[in-house]
Amino acid sequence: MDSLGITLFRNYVEDERFSMEVYADGLVKALRTHCAGRCHLHEYIPRLPRGSKAGLWGMRLARYGRYPWQARGHSGQINHIVDPGYGHLLYILDPKRTVVTVHDLIPLVRWMGGIPGCPRGRKPWFNLFSFRALRRAVRLITDSENTRHDLMKILKIPSERISTIYPGIDKNFRPYGPEEKSLAGAVLGLPGSQAKRVLVVGSQFYKNHGTAVLACARLRARYAKPLQLLKLGPPTPEFKAAVQNHGLEDITRYLVGVPGENLAALYNSVDILLFPSLYEGFGWPPLEAMACGTPVVASNAASLPEVIGDAGFMCSPHDHDGLAQAMYALLTDNDLRLAAIERGLIRASLFQWEKVARQTLAVYELVADHDHHG
Incomplete structure (x- = not known):
């Protein structure tokens, strides 16, 4: 198989979703280190307009209005959305060529009363808009079997479209003398x-x-x-x-x-x-x-x-x-x-980014093969 062109759609930095940045940084580094001959990677990182404010409504406007408009011109051979909170990009990108990593569905789980000891809270309209779009993706990656089960139970996504790939851990985390x-x-x-x-x-x-x-x-x-x-x-x-x-x-x-x-x-x-x-x-x-x-x-x-x-x-x-x-x-x-x-x-030591990269590349190749024969 020829080298695949992958476009990784990242979050606004101003969104301050730290764990999503850790995931994206680790995946990008591992793919470029261990899978360079089989895929070439392009990161798309959205930027807020100069002088705009990154408050609650400013970020919502950027996430749900500006980003989809920007993403349209950056679609790759295979697209990878690294945060389910940006799942609504699937309304713009070709879902048959788009993979999404789903870390959790906590806003939905909470609203449905699925977190014991936690009040249900209000209906998460914006999250619903993004999460419902996940049904369109040709393939989903989850961080855990628990999240995989949430996708199957809450969004009714078939298990065969979901791959569980545990994230890795940076080698910076080690015992000190x-x-x-x-x-x-x-x-x-x-x-x-x-x-x-x-x-x-x-x-x-x-x-x-x-x-x-x-x-x-x-x-x-x-x-x-x-x-x-x-x-x-x-x-x-x-x-x-x-x-x-x-x-x-x-x-x-x-x-x-x-x-x-x-x-x-x-x-x-x-x-x-x-x-x-x-x-x-x-x-x-x-x-x-x-x-x-x-x-x-x-x-x-x-x-x-x-x-x-x-x-x-x-x-x-x-x-x-x-x-x-x-x-x-x-x-x-x-x-x-x-x-x-x-x-x-x-x-x-079991959670290695090299393993994550190879498993994720296998998902990309599966999607590319499906698209080629689809």
């Missing part, structure tokens, strides 16, 4: 301390911050040594209220403005990643933490068992006592901790 850890702490403003550090990440409603803070409060009541709760990013109202309600202000610190390139340093500077999410389409943070040799305590919701496997400690996202008990065990049993670190490193 003692000197590197010391330097990382200095860069992050986290000097050496006797306190054990628990990291909580994310700002979305489904990150379950109330339970995370309550679990830390239970841990503090039982753990006799110094403890520090780190929150990556500014506090959400839920997180801040929970910290105040449980009297954890004195041990809580907010890390704001940490760039993506410093995430590995952050994971290497903490003792546990606490990730009791109510729902995930994949779950980057647990994988990144495990790759850095940081044990993970997480929920067993949605896709997380697929990502974590037997390498982390998982329980119900509503079981704050179970989460606290798992953290306590990791902080007090060194053999258990070392075993968890080893399992985590092995698990994380």
Whole structure:
């Protein structure tokens, strides 16, 4: 087969959908490194007009109005939309030559009452417009079997049109030695301390911050040594209220403005990643933490068992006592901790971008062959 021309339709940078950027960056780099002879890649990155504002309605106008108009002139031999939130581009691009990666359908799942412990919320009209267009795509790629099942159940898309390809992880995520850890702490403003550090990440409603803070409060009541709760990013109202309600202000610190390139340093500077999410389409943070040799305590919701496997400690996202008990065990049993670190490193090593590139190329070739004989 001749080299395929692939056009990758990326997000507006101003959309600030960090996980989508991580996926697109990793895929592009891997395809160009490992599949260069079999495909040539063109990235289309939309730009806002100079002087325009990237507020809520400004971004909606750009996403649903300007981008489809721009995309029309950039169609490739095979098109790949990397974010299902831009699925409405399928109304413009030839669906018989277009692949979409679907990371999750969380707005729809929430609206349908499919996230236990989370209020349903309003009907997501804009998301519905984009997600319904996914039915038009000749092929869909999902980050997990959980998202694949959501596509089949909610949008009634046949299983034979969906391929599950787990994302890879950047080699930047690795365990640091003692000197590197010391330097990382200095860069992050986290000097050496006797306190054990628990990291909580994310700002979305489904990150379950109330339970995370309550679990830390239970841990503090039982753990006799110094403890520090780190929150990556500014506090959400839920997180801040929970910290105040449980009297954890004195041990809580907010890390704001940490760039993506410093995430590995952050994971290497903490003792546990606490990730009791109510729902995930994949779950980057647990994988990144495990790759850095940081044990993970997480929920067993949605896709997380697929990502974590037997390498982390998982329980119900509503079981704050179970989460606290798992953290306590990791902080007090060194053999258990070392075993968890080893399992985590092995698990994380399975998620390779080279594998992602080759599996994705196979999807492109399948679509091209179908179009040729179609």
